Amino acid sequence: MKSLTRYKTFNTSKKREYILITDWVREAVRDSGIVEGMALVSAMHITAGIYVNDAESGLISDIDDWLERLAPYSDYRHHRTGETNGDAHLKNLLIGHEVILPVTNGDLDLGPWQQVYYAEFDGRRPKRVIVKVMGE
Amino acid sequence: MKSLTRYKTFNTSKKREYILITDWVREAVRDSGIVEGMALVSAMHITAGIYVNDAESGLISDIDDWLERLAPYSDYRHHRTGETNGDAHLKNLLIGHEVILPVTNGDLDLGPWQQVYYAEFDGRRPKRVIVKVMGE
Amino acid sequence: MKSLTRYKTFNTSKKREYILITDWVREAVRDSGIVEGMALVSAMHITAGIYVNDAESGLISDIDDWLERLAPYSDYRHHRTGETNGDAHLKNLLIGHEVILPVTNGDLDLGPWQQVYYAEFDGRRPKRVIVKVMGE
Numbered sequence: 001m002k003s004l005t006r007y008k009t010f011n012t013s014k015k016r017e018y019i020l021i022t023d024w025v026r027e028a029v030r031d032s033g034i035v036e037g038m039a040l041v042s043a044m045h046i047t048a049g050i051y052v053n054d055a056e057s058g059l060i061s062d063i064d065d066w067l068e069r070l071a072p073y074s075d076y077r078h079h080r081t082g083e084t085n086g087d088a089h090l091k092n093l094l095i096g097h098e099v100i101l102p103v104t105n106g107d108l109d110l111g112p113w114q115q116v117y118y119a120e121f122d123g124r125r126p127k128r129v130i131v132k133v134m135g136e
Numbered sequence: 137m138k139s140l141t142r143y144k145t146f147n148t149s150k151k152r153e154y155i156l157i158t159d160w161v162r163e164a165v166r167d168s169g170i171v172e173g174m175a176l177v178s179a180m181h182i183t184a185g186i187y188v189n190d191a192e193s194g195l196i197s198d199i200d201d202w203l204e205r206l207a208p209y210s211d212y213r214h215h216r217t218g219e220t221n222g223d224a225h226l227k228n229l230l231i232g233h234e235v236i237l238p239v240t241n242g243d244l245d246l247g248p249w250q251q252v253y254y255a256e257f258d259g260r261r262p263k264r265v266i267v268k269v270m271g272e
Numbered sequence: 273m274k275s276l277t278r279y280k281t282f283n284t285s286k287k288r289e290y291i292l293i294t295d296w297v298r299e300a301v302r303d304s305g306i307v308e309g310m311a312l313v314s315a316m317h318i319t320a321g322i323y324v325n326d327a328e329s330g331l332i333s334d335i336d337d338w339l340e341r342l343a344p345y346s347d348y349r350h351h352r353t354g355e356t357n358g359d360a361h362l363k364n365l366l367i368g369h370e371v372i373l374p375v376t377n378g379d380l381d382l383g384p385w386q387q388v389y390y391a392e393f394d395g396r397r398p399k400r401v402i403v404k405v406m407g408e
Contacts, residue, residue: 001137001275001407001408003308003309003408004405005308005374005376005381005385019149020164029179033137034137036141036268036270037139037270038174038176038310039268040310040374042372042374043383044374044381044382044383044384044386045322045383045385045386046325046326046333046383046385050214051229052148052182052233053182053225053228053229054182054214054225056214056217058212058213058214058215058217059212059213059214059222059225061213062212062213062214062222062225062226063225063226063229066226068337070206070342071338072368073249076330076331076334077330077331077332077333077334078326078328078330078331079330080330081328081330086331086334087323089326089331089334089335090334090335090338092325093323093335093366094229094230094366095229095369097324097371097386098181098371098372099233099234100176100234100236100372101178102141102176102178102266104141104268107143108234109266109268110180110184111179111180111181111264113181113182114180114181114182119272120303128383130374130381132308132310132374132381133272134308134309134374134407135139135270136141137273140314172275172277172404172406173275174310174312174404174406175404187365188318188369189318189361189364189365190318190350190361192350192353194348194349194350194351194352195348195349195350195358195361196351197349197367198348198349198358198361198362199361199362202343202362202365206342218323230365230366231365232368235369235370236314236370237314237316238277238312238402238404240277240404245277245316245402245404246316247315247316247317247318247400248316249317249318250316250317250318250369254407255275262322271275271277271406
């Protein structure tokens with residue numbers, strides 16, 4: 001069994017941002033030399049997520065609106081701690097904090113429109129993502 | 137380490153459909169000869185999902201209604217591309233596009249009511265699903 | 273390749289409950305002797321979930337309110353079966369039934385605030401969770 005682990009730090013300029021990371025994940029897969037396996041991509045924070053969907057700017061705005069509608073910025077009990085990012089925690093739970101992707105023939109085995117995104121919900125500070133590829 | 141990868145193409149007659157695929161996943165696990173490991177089941181499209189829940193027709197209608205309530209068919213920015221399936225993208229994000237299942241003693245290690253479903257949100261065209269079993 | 277599998281049964285006193293299980297998962301990882309790999313934590317029921325987020329009591333109440341708002345206790349078609357837990361199925365789909373966590377240097381590779389939770393949505397009866405650690 002082989003494995004490769006990499007970290008990447010994001011520090012977005014906006015509070016919410018959606019960053020395409022397919023190439024970064026693909027590079028890790030290729031560098032690992034793993035032919036058959038799986039790649040785990042996971043946000044290491046509780047106010048950021050990872051998802052797979054289309055790289056289309058209109059859709060990304062739709063996703064942002066939709067997340068705000070279902071998990072709005074509002075007054076939450078969590079804010080008694082001094083934080084005001086309750087909505088970012090709920091957006092993270094809605095979109096999910098990790099994905100696990102198949103690796104076949106030494107490459108990510110994604111469908112034609114599947115792209116991997118880092119979703120920042122409480123930015124303007126350093127946040128880490130891990131990719132771990134495992135297989136043979 | 138052993139692995140087995142299989143693909144299956146769905147071409148549903150309805151726009152939205154929920155198809156039980158536990159047996160197909162179980163067959164891949166058994167054919168892999170893997171005794172201890174994990175099985176990744178993933179839709180290869182951005183308007184279809186995979187989930188684990190009950191094989192009960194009333195519940196499946198409830199799930200369909202609930203997805204339509206939280207991610208309704210509506211006018212989305214994404215539709216400027218010519219597509220009209222923005223809701224299907226959001227339903228996919230809500231339900232998730234993959235599950236990863238434990239394999240123990242050469243079989244899927246699911247609870248008594250856990251069944252694996254393919255959820256189609258924009259059907260009437262060929263869509264692929266991958267299962268990858270990995271372990272020893 | 274090594275693996276370790278453990279089960280734990282919860283029998284909550286309340287219908288809905290959120291139980292911190294990071295230590296239990298971490299113990300399995302350490303006992304496995306696995307240095308590099310992944311840990312799958314999965315509810316074996318369709319009315320309970322696993323998620324990663326903050327161990328903060330205000331936030332846990334926020335999450336509970338939010339789940340009830342998006343997947344409310346109500347009259348569902350599923351209830352014709354005699355069950356009255358349709359909401360618990362939908363809450364499970366919203367939060368997800370499993371997480372997969374990176375294992376690095378023999379330990380869970382989580383960010384500073386990431387904690388693993390068992391989320392019970394239809395308690396007062398025995399429910400099982402599986403952790404499976406796989407790697408080398």
